[in-house]
Amino acid sequence: MRDQEPLLVDLSDRPAVINPARAKPARDWPPITVSREMIDAQIERLAELPRPANGRRQVMFVHPSAPTPGCGLTPGVQVTLDVLKPGEETIPIRHNSTQVNFCIRGAGTAVVGERRIGFGQYDVWNHPSYVTYRHMNEGKDLQARLTYSNAALLEMMRVHMVEEDPSDTVANVEDDKESAGIDVIERLPTFSIGDDGASLMPYETLINPPSVASATLHWPWLTVKENLDKLDALGESYAGRRLYLLFNPKTEGFNGTTPNFFATITIRPPGITDKPHRHVSSSINYYFRGSGYSRVEGKRYDWKAGDLMVSAPGWAVHNHASDAGDPVYELTIQDQPLNIYMESLLWQEDLSLPVKLLGVNEGFDTNRNAL
């Protein structure tokens, strides 16, 4: 086979935005809803299949605009629905993508590396990279989980590494490292070459950056709910959002649940309408109580408990409103930590005020202290 030739794209005297559609993400990648009815039908269908060899009854929700490889629900986020019947267990697997797991029905156990997590409905837990895991259903009901992964991004980079039933474990890899004496090598100094901080780092530090353990963490719904319900007391005049970020201290300074995503759980009292705003991070909402609507780039999208929705394509102007009646509970996944780290997180909290680069500029405030 002949080697491929590079393409040459002459950009001289062209507008900086090559494809204007890319600057209108809601047109390029419109909001989309995986309705409760679709999810329920998939749970029933997956439960009726003969047990797959690897134990995973799984369906992926893919946006029609998504490239392959990639297959995201937003460009960088893959979402799957996994079902386990009572008594079933999956074959171990590991990969270099990280995940947020969310139980939407039933209960069970996740064994992630050394950690064993007993989970119930609406519990959240993370899967760090390259740790072997399996799921079990010891209960009497069907178990259904939503899994959010940065596999979409890694697939587009052609580096998503997945191993089914790996024979070694990460603990063994750590042992190898110790026996090879990598950690006992004294680090050669990185040194500054000017007054502005520009420095030179030796190869030995490049191939041995400080290792920081990545833990599996569990946010049980009952504990999260107890704290969340107290935010109701902020009253009608509160201008912020009544939510908690399920924070992983490993992402200190980058506000994440994994290094790539944050997961937040919001309580939205009835009849609340947010101010329109926009951000570079994309947003996927799963509503598990109440109903309402979102307005995205001027178009209205209704939602209700049990719907999974791409509610904010990156940089689309949007706001959400809850109906009268029940308060709304929602789980939101955004690729915010990655964007903070990349210095790409433009955020406009109020459309009449300037855009800010979060993580670099001073961010925004609410009226919470005044209340």
Ligand SMILES: [Fe+2]
């Ligand atoms: Fe938003």
